[in-house]
Amino acid sequence: MTEFGGPDVLKLTELSKPEPGPEEALIRVSRAGLNFADTHTRTNSYVRRATLPMVPGGEVAGIREDTGERVVALVGVGGYAQYAVAPKNLIFPIPDGLDDGTALAMIVQGTTAWHLYRTCASVAEGESVVVHAAAGGVGSLAVQLGHPLGAGRVIATASTEEKRALTLELGADVAIDPAPEGLTERLIEANEGRPVDAVFEMSGGEVFEASYNALAPFGRLVAYGIASQQPNEVSTGSLLRHSRAVIGFYLFHCLARPGMFGDALSELFARAGRGALKAVVGHTYPLDQAAQAHVDLRERRTTGKLLLDPSA
Numbered sequence: 001m002t003e004f005g006g007p008d009v010l011k012l013t014e015l016s017k018p019e020p021g022p023e024e025a026l027i028r029v030s031r032a033g034l035n036f037a038d039t040h041t042r043t044n045s046y047v048r049r050a051t052l053p054m055v056p057g058g059e060v061a062g063i064r065e066d067t068g069e070r071v072v073a074l075v076g077v078g079g080y081a082q083y084a085v086a087p088k089n090l091i092f093p094i095p096d097g098l099d100d101g102t103a104l105a106m107i108v109q110g111t112t113a114w115h116l117y118r119t120c121a122s123v124a125e126g127e128s129v130v131v132h133a134a135a136g137g138v139g140s141l142a143v144q145l146g147h148p149l150g151a152g153r154v155i156a157t158a159s160t161e162e163k164r165a166l167t168l169e170l171g172a173d174v175a176i177d178p179a180p181e182g183l184t185e186r187l188i189e190a191n192e193g194r195p196v197d198a199v200f201e202m203s204g205g206e207v208f209e210a211s212y213n214a215l216a217p218f219g220r221l222v223a224y225g226i227a228s229q230q231p232n233e234v235s236t237g238s239l240l241r242h243s244r245a246v247i248g249f250y251l252f253h254c255l256a257r258p259g260m261f262g263d264a265l266s267e268l269f270a271r272a273g274r275g276a277l278k279a280v281v282g283h284t285y286p287l288d289q290a291a292q293a294h295v296d297l298r299e300r301r302t303t304g305k306l307l308l309d310p311s312a
Helices: 036-042 100-120 137-146 161-170 183-190 206-213 236-242 251-256 262-273 287-298
Strands: 024-034 059-064 070-074 083-087 091-093 128-131 153-157 174-176 196-201 215-223 245-248 281-286 305-309
Touching: 024 100, 024 287, 036 287, 059 083, 059 100, 070 083, 070 100, 100 137, 100 215, 100 251, 100 262, 100 281, 100 305, 128 137, 137 153, 137 161, 137 196, 153 161, 153 183, 161 174, 174 183, 183 196, 183 206, 196 206, 206 215, 215 236, 281 287, 287 305
Parallel strands: 128 153, 128 196, 153 174, 196 215, 215 245, 281 305
Antiparallel strands: 024 059, 024 083, 024 305, 059 070, 070 091
16 A cells, blocks of 8 residues: 555555564465454554555464464554564464464454453343344354353344344344344344343444443443444433443553453464354455455455455
């Protein structure tokens, strides 16, 4: 990328192989992960501001050149490529039996889903949880983690009948349409007539408002994205009147706290390894179709974790 803008700013280009620094390692990339955040980086509207020129992509799976290990890594930028450099402390061996897609699904989406339950909402035994975008990368894992992490009722939202059927297969108790009109009432109805205890919300705008209004006393809404690019404001008076909480979550703050990231990832790898957690891996695009992948992701055509194959 040499400019910010629409998907057409993503240009396939020949560059020199990156050189790792003293605390870095070079990875030969077999798969790069795509995230909704990448579409914000492309327009420079993400939490972290980007600088040009840049190779986008924050996560890769592949072979660590200095050790020959299969690894998954957080690279920050540079992932949409055949080779990428990662800090050594953000490189994690992929356990035997796990494929690249599963490893990539766990490193950002999986750890996010885990922290939504454990760190942010502190879901207690038997509480109801709403998972928006439940057929997506984070959502499909959050649905599966619900009952094992103590949720009593998992309510999924997804935009099509097919996606809603998938969320039920993954373990949701009920799946509903996320259209904003009437959403508050549908959420309460889906919780057997009771307001809900926790909501995992990454859209913003009207979906945020409707979800907030469905919260029970002491309910928590965790905002971990603003896909609609429509920010919300909540008054302190409303928080006091209803004993509600709104919690923000940005995964990369976990990296500054030793163990907070690695421990979650280890648990997720273990669950996946014994078949208790399934990564929903969606489409794999050739590297020169990164722009199309961004279009599909933004237009909600996709399911699960999306990948780029730099050798295709």
